[in-house]
Amino acid sequence: MGEIRLMKGNEALAEAAIRAGCQAYFGYPITPQSEVLEYLSKEMVERGGIVLQAESEVASINMIYGAAGAGARVMTTSSSPGISLMQEGISYIASAELPCLIVNVQRGGPGLGTIQPSQADYFQATKGGGHGDYHLIVLAPNSVQEMADFVFDGFDLADKYRNPVMILADGALGQMMEKVEFKEYDPSKRTIPAWATTGKTKDRERNIITSLFIEPERMELQNKILQEKYAKICETEVRYESIQTDDADYILVAYGLSARICHKAQQLLRKNGVKVGLLRPKTLYPYPYKILNELADKVKSFLVVEMNAGQMVEDVRLAVNGKKQVYFFGKMGGVIPTPEDIVNEINKIMKIS
Amino acid sequence: MEEEICLEKVYSKPTTLLDVKMHYCPGCGHGVVHKILMEVVEELGIQESTIGVAPVGCSVFAYNYMNIDMQEAAHGRATAVATGIKRVLPDKYVFTYQGDGDLAAIGTGETIHTANRGENILTIFINNAIYGMTTGQMAPTTLLNMVTTTTPFGRKVEANGYPLKITDLIAQLPGAYYVTRQSVHTPNNVRKLKKAIALAFKYQKEKRGYCLIEVVSNCPSNWKMTPIEANKWLEENMLPYYPLGDLKVPPKEEVK
Numbered sequence: 001m002g003e004i005r006l007m008k009g010n011e012a013l014a015e016a017a018i019r020a021g022c023q024a025y026f027g028y029p030i031t032p033q034s035e036v037l038e039y040l041s042k043e044m045v046e047r048g049g050i051v052l053q054a055e056s057e058v059a060s061i062n063m064i065y066g067a068a069g070a071g072a073r074v075m076t077t078s079s080s081p082g083i084s085l086m087q088e089g090i091s092y093i094a095s096a097e098l099p100c101l102i103v104n105v106q107r108g109g110p111g112l113g114t115i116q117p118s119q120a121d122y123f124q125a126t127k128g129g130g131h132g133d134y135h136l137i138v139l140a141p142n143s144v145q146e147m148a149d150f151v152f153d154g155f156d157l158a159d160k161y162r163n164p165v166m167i168l169a170d171g172a173l174g175q176m177m178e179k180v181e182f183k184e185y186d187p188s189k190r191t192i193p194a195w196a197t198t199g200k201t202k203d204r205e206r207n208i209i210t211s212l213f214i215e216p217e218r219m220e221l222q223n224k225i226l227q228e229k230y231a232k233i234c235e236t237e238v239r240y241e242s243i244q245t246d247d248a249d250y251i252l253v254a255y256g257l258s259a260r261i262c263h264k265a266q267q268l269l270r271k272n273g274v275k276v277g278l279l280r281p282k283t284l285y286p287y288p289y290k291i292l293n294e295l296a297d298k299v300k301s302f303l304v305v306e307m308n309a310g311q312m313v314e315d316v317r318l319a320v321n322g323k324k325q326v327y328f329f330g331k332m333g334g335v336i337p338t339p340e341d342i343v344n345e346i347n348k349i350m351k352i353s
Numbered sequence: 354m355e356e357e358i359c360l361e362k363v364y365s366k367p368t369t370l371l372d373v374k375m376h377y378c379p380g381c382g383h384g385v386v387h388k389i390l391m392e393v394v395e396e397l398g399i400q401e402s403t404i405g406v407a408p409v410g411c412s413v414f415a416y417n418y419m420n421i422d423m424q425e426a427a428h429g430r431a432t433a434v435a436t437g438i439k440r441v442l443p444d445k446y447v448f449t450y451q452g453d454g455d456l457a458a459i460g461t462g463e464t465i466h467t468a469n470r471g472e473n474i475l476t477i478f479i480n481n482a483i484y485g486m487t488t489g490q491m492a493p494t495t496l497l498n499m500v501t502t503t504t505p506f507g508r509k510v511e512a513n514g515y516p517l518k519i520t521d522l523i524a525q526l527p528g529a530y531y532v533t534r535q536s537v538h539t540p541n542n543v544r545k546l547k548k549a550i551a552l553a554f555k556y557q558k559e560k561r562g563y564c565l566i567e568v569v570s571n572c573p574s575n576w577k578m579t580p581i582e583a584n585k586w587l588e589e590n591m592l593p594y595y596p597l598g599d600l601k602v603p604p605k606e607e608v609k
Contacts (some may be wrong), residue, residue, distance in 0.1 A: 024441050050440050054433070055466040062430035062463070066437025069424045070404070074437075092427050197422035197438065197443055199402045208416050210407075210425035 002182045004111055008145040009176040013077070013167070014219070016151035018043060021187020022101075022330055023072040024050035024065035028082060032171035033105035036077045057082040061089030061102075068098040068180065069209035071196030073155055073187070077103035079171070080121050081112060083129075090164060091130030095211035099158035099193075101151065102136070103167045105174040108334030116258060116334025117171035122311035125168045126285045133223055135230050136166045136285040137237065140255040144178035146282075149313040152185050157237065159190065168284060170307065172257050172336065183201035186228060234286040240278040242291070244270070248277030250346055251295055253316050254305040255281045258337065262305050265342035276346060293321035301325040301343055301353045308332060367395040369420050376414060382570030382579020383479065384410060385537045386546070387418050387523040390450075390477060394421065403446040404438055406431045410452035411485040420589045429460025432467035435474045437608045442547035446557055448475040454484050457519040464519065471528030471562035478520065478565060481572040482591060488573035493517040496594055501575075516594060520567040530562035532601040536569040537582040542597070561603065569595050 007015065014036045017025065025044060027037045040051045050067075054060040061074045067074045078086065083104045093100060107120050108114040125138045135246040137157050139150040147169060154165040192198060200206040213219040243249060243263065259280040269276045279295065281288050296302075301324050304313040313328040320326050329345045331337045366372070369391040377383045390440050400421055407415040409428035416423035426434040431449035439447045456464050456478050481503055483528070484490040490503040494516050498507035508516075524532040531553055535546040546568060553564035569591050571583040578586060 024437070026437065052436070052440060056463055058430070059433040059436075059463055059466065062427060062433035063437035063440070064440075065426070065430075066406070066424060066434035067441045068437075069434075070438045070441050074441075088427055089430070096425075105419040123550055195403050197424055198442060199404060200420065200422045201401050206416075207422045208425070210416065212425050257570060285418070 002184060004179050006182045007144060007180050007188050008035055008103065008143045008175060008177050009169065011039050012027060012144045012148040012180045013151055014039035015043065016182060017075050018047055018049060019102070019182055019185055019187070020152045020155045021073050021190060022049065022075050022155070024052070024067045024074045024077065026052050026054050026060040026074070027065070027076050027078065028054050028057050028060050029336070030082045031078045032107060032117070032174050033079050033103070035174070036103070041183070057085040058089065061086040062098050063094070065089055065093050065096070066099060066307060068093065068100045069096065069197050069237050071192040071198055073190060075101040075103070077105065079105045079107045080109050080118070083121065083124070087130035089122070090136070091132050092211045093164045094134035094136065094226070095132065097162040098164065098209065099162050100164050101154045101158060102164055103168065103169065106170040107170065108332070114334040115171060117254060117336060118332075118334055119170060119258060120308040120311070120332070121168065122306070122308060125166050126234065127276050134226060136164050137161065137233060137286075138166045138168050139285050140168050140282060141173060142256050142259045142280065144173070144180045147173055148180050148182060152183060161233060163229065163233070168256070170257050175319035184195050229289065237283060238286045238288050238290070239282040240288040240291060241282060243278040243280070245277030245279060245295060246295055248275070249275045249300045250349065251299050251302045252276060252278045252305060252342070253292070253302055253312070255284060255312065258305045258307055261337055261339055263344055264339040267347070268339055268343050269346055274346060274350070280334070287315050287319070289315070289319040291320065292316060293323075296320040296323035299324065301327060301349055303327045303329060303342070303349060305342055306330045306338060307336060319344050367392045369395040369400050370420055371420050375418055375559065377411065378574040379581060380571065380573040381411070382481065382537045382568065383520060386477065386479065386568055386570070387415065389543060389547045389551055391419055391535070392548060393554065397551065397554055399446050399554065402444070403448070403537055404442070405578070406435045406438070406447070406449040408449070408451040408455040409486075410455050412450055412479065412487065413450060417449050429455050429458070431455060431460065431461055432472070432474070432476060435464045436467055436470070436472050437471055438475050443473070448477060450477045450487060451479070452485070453478070453480045453482065453494040455494040457517050461519070464523070465526070468523045468565065469526045469528045470565040471530070473557050473560050473562060475550075475557055475564045475566070477550070478567045479570050480567055480595065481570040482516070482574045483575045485572050485575055493519070496590060520565060520600060523565050528563050529565060529601055530603060531556050531564040533599045534567040534569060534597050536587070536592070536597055538571065538587050558601070567595070569597065
């Protein structure tokens, strides 16, 4: 491992992108993630990278399409309203199978909403977001360290599967300062993909990047190719953290910032002798259905905690499949739950189950 | 025995144009512009270093006809896609091929900002004053009183505003280096267009900035005319509003 630095989450993510060999960044300022563009505009440009402040998120994501299609390792970042604007382009990128990294530092919505942290874009990130049947690989960091680590993982996964990858963070993770250690990583190992539009040489057929398959049979085939890929991703790339779930009566399920708050609540409850476990998905797509289903055989019930009106809870209910009660506690619109809120919820659940 | 006649081959299709049937309607200008564009690419010897961006519109399948690497962009986003390509491959030739709806309606923002950044790309802009692919709706460049399926009583200023002279607008931007308006309705105009395309690629090589070539074209099918009638209508109605010629040329001292 390398040097330890004290950084904001947004800056750590930006620094990691440079170290991961990101060749080009296209983005548009929006709170609470503008530090990424600001950091890269100096640091990445000085180190030979390409940074372009686009005229909109719509333009940014289409620049990503072009540059990724030309074989470059590329990233864009934004926050909720900006990510909504990108959805058309993300759908095209998913269909054309272009590897890239998209970061959503979520803020409260709907609409212009608030600049405070939120997790209300879970459905948009994990279930599609744009039109058509497609999925992003979605990584959910819960610390400044993971804001950096998941950048390296994200770029590698994008290349491995020719698929867009999203880091789904939130305003608190973007703005908080913590220590971060950048791992050793050699970006020079990456080669320009053979399918990239780099100019048709005599020794190969022309390369075409498109999401247009006008014949329905061909479009169906493209869908089948995508679905097979997603099935393989679900089989091999599920990542989660499991804390004290072995002896647990109750399981807290949360990701990102909510998971950190749940961890504190878990410690408070354990002090009082309540056996609480924490299951934290690190990948939101693919989702850790299997481990949750297995836990359902051993525990009394689940409590899902999110900074939204209840989105991931639907996946937990799918995983548990009626075996046990799945309760939900959420705060909306940029409000963050406290550990005490969660302790109170578990105490209520203990009385009824 | 019949007399042998030796004929000299004076013309053939460029090898950069694939030998496939095009989907364009009879008399449509697209096929001619495709061919001219690919002739220039062949003659300049830049097939290996040219990347094209196709739009959404009638020319959505341009990549089926041009024997070069190409990307298909979302509607209106061709110049953003081209910007992404050009920024990571600055020494390649990059062009977009766009219609009036793509460039001057849904993609106006991208068009203006790409030009204003002075991106070293070429845009071929086909203006036929109508939405061909979706079968004849009003375009931003539809002329006043012109009948389309969405202006059945003719385009009226009160309802739809004025035909957008976006090429004139782009010519005002410092990032735009070479802006010209051409057509393909006569052989002479085809020759002029070819010269303009070659010039634009030369400027791109010299990294001079954004080049825009508008091609005033026709749409016999949706104008509901024969090809000959369409070209006559183009001359009598389109050209007075969209006059041919250069709108912005490089300062004399810069021209080598």
